[in-house]
Amino acid sequence: MxxxxxxxxxxxxxxxxxxxxxxxxxxxxxxxxxxxxxxxxxxxxxxxxxxxxxxxxxxxxxxxxxxxxxxxxxxxxxxxxxxxxxxxxxxxxxxxxxxxxxxxxxxxxxxxxxxxxxxxxxxxxxxxxxxxxxxxxxxxxxxxxxxxxxxxxxxxxxxxxxxxxxxxxxxxxxxxxxxxxxxxxxxxxxxxxxxxxxxxxxxxxxxxxxxxxxxxxxxxxxxxxxxxxxxxxxxxxxxxxxxxxxxxxxxxxxxxxxxxxxxxxxxxxxxxxxxxxxxxxxxxxxxxxxxxxxxxxxxxxxxxxxxxxxxxxxxxxxVIVSEPVQVRSESSLTIKPGEKAAYDVTLPGTIDIQLSQPAKQWGFQLVSDQGEVFKLEINQTNNSYTFYRTEGQQDFSDKFASEITGSLNGLDIQKITAIFDHCSFELFANDGVVVSTNLMYPSGAITAVELYTEEAEVEVEQLSMNELPTIWK
Incomplete structure (x- = not known):
């Protein structure tokens, strides 16, 4: 259909x-x-x-x-x-x-x-x-x-x-x-x-x-x-x-x-x-x-x-006018180096993360049921983010697989909204002053999201995950 x-x-x-x-x-x-x-x-x-x-x-x-x-x-x-x-x-x-x-x-x-x-x-x-x-x-x-x-x-x-x-x-x-x-x-x-x-x-x-x-x-x-x-x-x-x-x-x-x-x-x-x-x-x-x-x-x-x-x-x-379905909400979450906070995810959906204060190096990754990983990393020290699109389907072009980097515009990133569909990832940081849009083509279905930190604890003030209704109905 x-x-x-x-x-x-x-x-x-x-x-x-x-x-x-x-x-x-x-x-x-x-x-x-x-x-x-x-x-x-x-x-x-x-x-x-x-x-x-x-x-x-x-x-x-x-x-x-x-x-x-x-x-x-x-x-x-x-x-x-x-x-x-x-x-x-x-x-x-x-x-x-x-x-x-x-x-x-x-x-x-x-x-x-x-x-x-x-x-x-x-x-x-x-x-x-x-x-x-x-x-x-x-x-x-x-x-x-x-x-x-x-x-x-x-x-x-x-x-x-x-x-x-x-x-x-x-x-x-x-x-x-x-x-x-x-x-x-x-x-x-x-x-x-x-x-x-x-x-x-x-x-x-x-x-x-x-x-x-x-x-x-x-x-x-x-x-x-x-x-x-x-x-x-x-x-x-x-x-x-x-x-x-x-x-x-x-x-x-x-x-x-x-x-x-x-x-x-x-x-x-x-x-x-x-x-x-x-x-x-x-x-x-x-x-x-x-x-x-x-x-x-x-x-x-x-x-x-x-x-x-x-x-x-x-x-x-x-612009999302349809009421999302909240599938998870957590507050006062601490993530320690070497640990991951993992959650089931349903596509299309969003993850909204509000930090208590900026963290030097942290991120989250989408994981498919085939073990493929699509990772976003925030590096406050370098004033940059990186989206790792190095897994999933990529043999159709030698220019597709990439580590996609961008500037944080000198801002302390405390708020992130990421919106993911079946073949795309859109990042809106600090209410959309930093934006990154990227296709991805997993061989399997995205089933989980995992938060992590590299160097120091990350204090998450609020985390919410939502499922978005299709635009076709």
């Missing part, structure tokens, strides 16, 4: 069958959150790109719909975005209350142009604009992934477009006629990777009444642990140019230093800001050992900024 296969995620969106990658066209409209996505309806590898479509009323349960956009004489349908044209600025709608407009890349054997389509029935059917492309091809090879939003201060639609090793900004009064505004990023290192799937968002800063502009960039290759990853800049945007807080010589700020969070973009037309990423990595995406589907989306995350000295850190909180 669909959605019940071995390793099929139960709390992450997957299609019934075939390939998906980047989330596209994220928009909230008339009670529905729309998730469009790159889709090959004819096979299990990246090819023949269409837009697939799913909807949700709560960002947790999803209903898969049919194909939204199909290839045509201008090419296949690459990534893009969607907006609510509330005042019919485009003039495409019969009613002045407007409707949905999708902005996407047409790809014709590597020649890339930007086009639009519109829908008057809540995204179920789409009409492509007869004057496509609205931004014709340039001499830039990688010219794609338009992300559009209304910029109130300058009273225009603003497009962020990926252009190989930099970003270009365009402005439009009507989603049809576009003017180049500025370029950003050529001075920043790309390490041979291509910039993709940008986003420009205005995020609240926790504990204040201010907001800060954030520019999101996905890069492949060039991630901190190899392959694909997402980083971000904070700064200001004046309707024409983005001015970063970070100098070109500063270290890159990664949104997620795990191996499997890519092409993340935000929903349009929401009060709070939510985003979702493709849970895979181009190093091995075409070969991961799942069928009849291939690839999943991350959990949806509510995002904001947390002050960090004179700058800001991205904060991500997973």
């Amino acid at each position: 669909y959605y019940q296969e071995t390793l099929r995620p139960q709390i992450h969106f997957t299609p019934k069958e075939n390939w998906i990658n980047d989330p596209n066209g994220l928009v909230y409209y008339e009670g529905e959150y729309h998730l469009f996505y790159q889709r090959n309806p004819n096979g299990n590898k990246h090819a023949d790109m269409h837009w697939g479509h799913a909807v949700s009323t709560d960002l947790y349960h999803w209903k898969e719909l049919g194909t939204a956009l199909e290839p045509d004489q201008l090419g296949t349908i690459f990534s893009g975005s969607a907006v609510v044209d509330k005042h019919n600025t485009s003039g495409l709608f019969k009613e002045e209350t407007g409707g949905l407009v999708a902005i996407f890349t047409h790809d014709n054997h590597g020649e890339q142009q930007q086009s639009i389509a519109y829908s008057e029935d809540k995204g179920r059917t789409w009409v492509k604009y007869e004057g496509n492309p609205v931004i014709p091809n340039t001499t830039i090879k990688d010219f794609r992934d338009p992300k559009v939003a209304w910029h109130a201060d300058s009273k225009q639609w603003v497009m962020v477009l990926a252009c190989g090793d930099h970003i270009q900004f365009f402005g439009s009064p009507n989603l049809i006629d576009w003017t180049h505004l500025s370029s950003f990023g050529k001075e920043y290192p790309s390490d041979g990777g291509v910039w993709e799937c940008p986003d420009l968002i205005h995020l609240p800063v926790e504990g204040t009444d201010q907001k800060e502009w954030v520019l999101i960039v996905s890069i492949n290759p060039g991630g901190p642990n190899g392959g694909s990853a997402v980083y971000y800049f904070t700064g200001s945007f004046d309707g024409k140019e983005f001015h970063p807080n970070e100098a070109a010589t500063d270290p890159l700020k990664w949104a997620d230093e795990g191996r499997d969070f890519y092409a993340a973009v935000t929903w349009d037309n929401t009060d709070d800001t939510y985003w979702i990423g493709w849970m895979n990595n181009w190093d091995y995406a075409n070969d991961v050992p799942v069928s009849p589907w291939r690839s999943a989306m991350s959990l949806v995350r509510k995002i904001s900024l947390q002050p960090d000295g004179g700058n800001y850190l991205l904060k991500q909180e997973p």
Whole structure:
């Protein structure tokens, strides 16, 4: 039965069958959150790109719909975005209350142009604009992934477009006629990777009444642990140019230093800001050992900024609206070096750990009924974490097995939430200021979690384990 296969995620969106990658066209409209996505309806590898479509009323349960956009004489349908044209600025709608407009890349054997389509029935059917492309091809090879939003201060639609090793900004009064505004990023290192799937968002800063502009960039290759990853800049945007807080010589700020969070973009037309990423990595995406589907989306995350000295850190909180079933709760737990606190676990589930005080080196591991171990280790002394993905199925790619490391951002880690599905592990430390998303493919079923410490006793103030309900019911 669909959605019940071995390793099929139960709390992450997957299609019934075939390939998906980047989330596209994220928009909230008339009670529905729309998730469009790159889709090959004819096979299990990246090819023949269409837009697939799913909807949700709560960002947790999803209903898969049919194909939204199909290839045509201008090419296949690459990534893009969607907006609510509330005042019919485009003039495409019969009613002045407007409707949905999708902005996407047409790809014709590597020649890339930007086009639009519109829908008057809540995204179920789409009409492509007869004057496509609205931004014709340039001499830039990688010219794609338009992300559009209304910029109130300058009273225009603003497009962020990926252009190989930099970003270009365009402005439009009507989603049809576009003017180049500025370029950003050529001075920043790309390490041979291509910039993709940008986003420009205005995020609240926790504990204040201010907001800060954030520019999101996905890069492949060039991630901190190899392959694909997402980083971000904070700064200001004046309707024409983005001015970063970070100098070109500063270290890159990664949104997620795990191996499997890519092409993340935000929903349009929401009060709070939510985003979702493709849970895979181009190093091995075409070969991961799942069928009849291939690839999943991350959990949806509510995002904001947390002050960090004179700058800001991205904060991500997973959206889980269904009531979890608590399977264990303990308080005042002491773990001694050389000992393990072991518990049965049911997937999909979570483990929440609150320490009484930071510990130098400690962690926990998931263990399968085949003896496979997937371990997370926190090393406060080195300001780092490591996720050990060296066991389980890995013969499908020589780039999969790895020890995945990331920064603790100089924070004392006292609180951890880990969310695990049948083939994934998502870490949210200190309420989501440190995040790591990683696939794993056990040969057996994960049945236990074990806490341990390396050097000194760990005082756990509170531990809780929960089972999460499937999103398919």
